[in-house]
Amino acid sequence: MTISLIVAIGEKNEVGCGGNLLCRLPADMTHFKEITTGHPVVMGRKTFDSLPKGALPNRRNVVVSRQADLQIEGVEVYPSLDHAFIKLMDTDEVFIIGGAQIYEQTLACANKLYLTKIKASFPNADVFFPKINYSEWRVLSQESHLSDEKHPYAFTFVELER
Numbered sequence: 314m315t316i317s318l319i320v321a322i323g324e325k326n327e328v329g330c331g332g333n334l335l336c337r338l339p340a341d342m343t344h345f346k347e348i349t350t351g352h353p354v355v356m357g358r359k360t361f362d363s364l365p366k367g368a369l370p371n372r373r374n375v376v377v378s379r380q381a382d383l384q385i386e387g388v389e390v391y392p393s394l395d396h397a398f399i400k401l402m403d404t405d406e407v408f409i410i411g412g413a414q415i416y417e418q419t420l421a422c423a424n425k426l427y428l429t430k431i432k433a434s435f436p437n438a439d440v441f442f443p444k445i446n447y448s449e450w451r452v453l454s455q456e457s458h459l460s461d462e463k464h465p466y467a468f469t470f471v472e473l474e475r
């Protein structure tokens with residue numbers, strides 16, 4: 314099973330602010346959908362709560378929570394990441410989609426990273442991606458985009474593996 318982390322990060326590894334994403338980048342939403350559709354997505358309960366339309370369509374949605382009685386329609390809820398990974402063992406590629414707590418606990422076992430590196434820093438950010446030791450990773454692809462009327466910042470899609 315390939316464990317892939319997918320995240321949009323600021324220049325200081327910021328990932329979120331007040332329970333929300335750092336900014337709106339429609340091309341990143343499209344990229345996220347293209348890459349994750351058809352694969353299971355694993356997320357923390359807070360990230361699930363931040364999804365505007367609930368469970369993501371055409372993906373097996375897996376949420377981890379320590380709340381013993383939590384049940385969510387259309388979602389598999391597990392009490393730990395270990396439980397989630399055991400249930401997902403038969404899948405080819407699993408996407409860890411956040412948030413910060415879940416990235417922190419899974420970066421060490423990740424085989425792939427799909428980063429959207431936003432060319433800005435966000436002083437109000439309150440959650441961060443763990444430090445990435447880039448020397449461990451090989452860049453598979455990189456695609457840069459300039460800012461425009463729909464995208465307030467420039468950004469680069471980077472795919473890495475180890």
Ligand SMILES: NC(=O)c1ccc[n+]([C@@H]2O[C@H](COP(=O)([O-])OP(=O)(O)OC[C@H]3O[C@@H](n4cnc5c(N)ncnc54)[C@H](OP(=O)(O)O)[C@@H]3O)[C@@H](O)[C@H]2O)c1
Pocket residue numbers: 319320321322327328329330331332333334335356357358359360361363377378379380391392393394410411412413414415416418440
């Ligand atoms: N930039 C990006 O690409 C991106 C992606 C995703 C999210 N985000 C942002 O990240 C922020 C949310 O991140 P966060 O770190 O605050 O929360 P989170 O990681 O999404 O969720 C944390 C929750 O997950 C559960 N949890 C964590 N570790 C667990 C474990 N080992 N076993 C069982 N349950 C566990 C707990 O839920 P209970 O409290 O229910 O027990 C915990 O409160 C938001 O601002 C969101 O917008 C950004």
